Amino acid sequence: MLTQDYVQLDETYGAHNYKPLNVVITQGQGVWVTDVEGRRYLDCLSAYSAVNQGHCHPRIVQALIAQAQTLTLTSRAFRNDQMGLFLQDLASLTGYEMALLMNTGAEAVETAVKMARKWGYQRGGVPEDQAEIIVCADNFHGRTISIISFSTEPQYRAGFGPFTPGFKVVPFGDLRSLEAAFSANTVAFLVEPIQGESGVHVPPAGYLKWAKALCEEHDVLFMADEIQSGLGRSGKLFACDHENVKPDVMIIGKALSGGCYPVSAVLASADILSVFRPGDHGSTYGGNPLACAVAREAMKVLVEENLIENSARLGDYFQAKLRAIASPFVQEVRGKGLFIGVELKHEAGGARRFCEALMRQGLLCKETHEHVIRFAPPLVITQAEIDWALARIEPVLLGQFEGAPALALA
Numbered sequence: 001m002l003t004q005d006y007v008q009l010d011e012t013y014g015a016h017n018y019k020p021l022n023v024v025i026t027q028g029q030g031v032w033v034t035d036v037e038g039r040r041y042l043d044c045l046s047a048y049s050a051v052n053q054g055h056c057h058p059r060i061v062q063a064l065i066a067q068a069q070t071l072t073l074t075s076r077a078f079r080n081d082q083m084g085l086f087l088q089d090l091a092s093l094t095g096y097e098m099a100l101l102m103n104t105g106a107e108a109v110e111t112a113v114k115m116a117r118k119w120g121y122q123r124g125g126v127p128e129d130q131a132e133i134i135v136c137a138d139n140f141h142g143r144t145i146s147i148i149s150f151s152t153e154p155q156y157r158a159g160f161g162p163f164t165p166g167f168k169v170v171p172f173g174d175l176r177s178l179e180a181a182f183s184a185n186t187v188a189f190l191v192e193p194i195q196g197e198s199g200v201h202v203p204p205a206g207y208l209k210w211a212k213a214l215c216e217e218h219d220v221l222f223m224a225d226e227i228q229s230g231l232g233r234s235g236k237l238f239a240c241d242h243e244n245v246k247p248d249v250m251i252i253g254k255a256l257s258g259g260c261y262p263v264s265a266v267l268a269s270a271d272i273l274s275v276f277r278p279g280d281h282g283s284t285y286g287g288n289p290l291a292c293a294v295a296r297e298a299m300k301v302l303v304e305e306n307l308i309e310n311s312a313r314l315g316d317y318f319q320a321k322l323r324a325i326a327s328p329f330v331q332e333v334r335g336k337g338l339f340i341g342v343e344l345k346h347e348a349g350g351a352r353r354f355c356e357a358l359m360r361q362g363l364l365c366k367e368t369h370e371h372v373i374r375f376a377p378p379l380v381i382t383q384a385e386i387d388w389a390l391a392r393i394e395p396v397l398l399g400q401f402e403g404a405p406a407l408a409l410a
């Protein structure tokens with residue numbers, strides 16, 4: 001079967017809720033993937049930062065196989081011998097006292113929202129059903145009804161109402177608007193410390209620190225969604241670490257399991273997480289032994305292979321080299337660590353055709369929103385592999401490809 005045959009199957013039998021590049025991947029190892037026609041590509045997306053440890057990391061795969069042959073699921077009706085060990089490692093890595101385990105990122109965000117509301121009611125002062133959570137414009141926190149209820153992206157919402165109330169939107173990076181948004185009913189502020197899906201937007205320096213201070217002043221929870229920015233992607237364990245901010249609630253997922261299994265978590269103090277009583281919340285697969293064994297090994301790989309330091313060092317290198325390309329199309333190169341966005345000028349006619357050109361050169365990138373190319377390779381990447389990538393990125397950003405927009409730009 002050729003690429004076109006697989007595309008045909010997807011299109012015939014699958015809902016069309018994505019518009020992927022037409023590359024059909026059959027195998028992956030580290031930063032490299034191979035398609036069904038034997039072409040090799042350097043993956044610059046890392047499954048939206050879920051495969052920070054690289055594709056099919058041997059240690060994580062081994063942990064998966066060993067646990068899969070031993071015990072996979074008990075449900076939380078019983079205990080298993082993997083969850084506690086993973087939770088203990090997670091606490092010592094992150095400095096949070098406790099965690100609640102879920103599967104997907106969206107579920108973890110939902111969990112945090114439920115927790116914040118209940119925490120607010122239990123503290124007193126917020127009348128029943130009046131809790132408010134402040135969120136940022138251009139956020140991405142997942143795709144459930146409640147989460148899209150506070151999205152500002154029209155397409156994420158169109159046709160999916162009625163929506164969940166209780167959210168107030170403020171511009172990202174704007175402290176004055178945040179301060180003005182607090183009310184007596186505010187229970188939490190939910191923010192991505194670096195907005196990923198909106199196009200890798202880093203807030204102004206000091207924003208997170210002052211936002212945290214405002215939350216303390218108003219006695220509301222500062223909740224960071226680090227599902228994409230966390231676990232080394234930005235060159236620190238958490239993007240909040242760049243400003244030495246410790247959120248009250250930390251939400252992680254994606255790379256928590258190195259792309260081998262869906263695992264997410266809400267981290268907080270024992271005091272905050274204690275709002276959940278038996279029966280309040282749950283998930284059949286949440287905290288299952290297979291997930292815990294895989295995620296535990298994925299955490300160890302992150303630390304023992306110095307992937308966070310690698311992200312910081314090679315991220316600086318990659319960004320500097322990208323900035324040095326004298327492209328007539330590039331508006332801005334931004335990011336932290338190996339979490340990089342290249343914003344193209346609108347005259348460039350959209351990032352999609354640049355991503356398609358990069359694909360033909362052996363680099364897999366995906367446009368995010370219309371005009372941004374995101375570069376977020378697995379954190380196991382080497383400098384030589386970045387140089388290999390740059391040798392292909394440079395001509396594309398200079399417009400040296402078939403179908404490139406005319407260089408006569410305003």
Ligand SMILES: *Cc1c(COP(=O)(O)O)cnc(C)c1O
Pocket residue numbers: 048103104105106107109140141142143192196197225226227228229253254
């Ligand atoms: C991907 C992502 C989510 C949603 O995670 P899913 O596993 O796709 O549900 C939530 N928040 C952020 C910041 C993300 O990048």
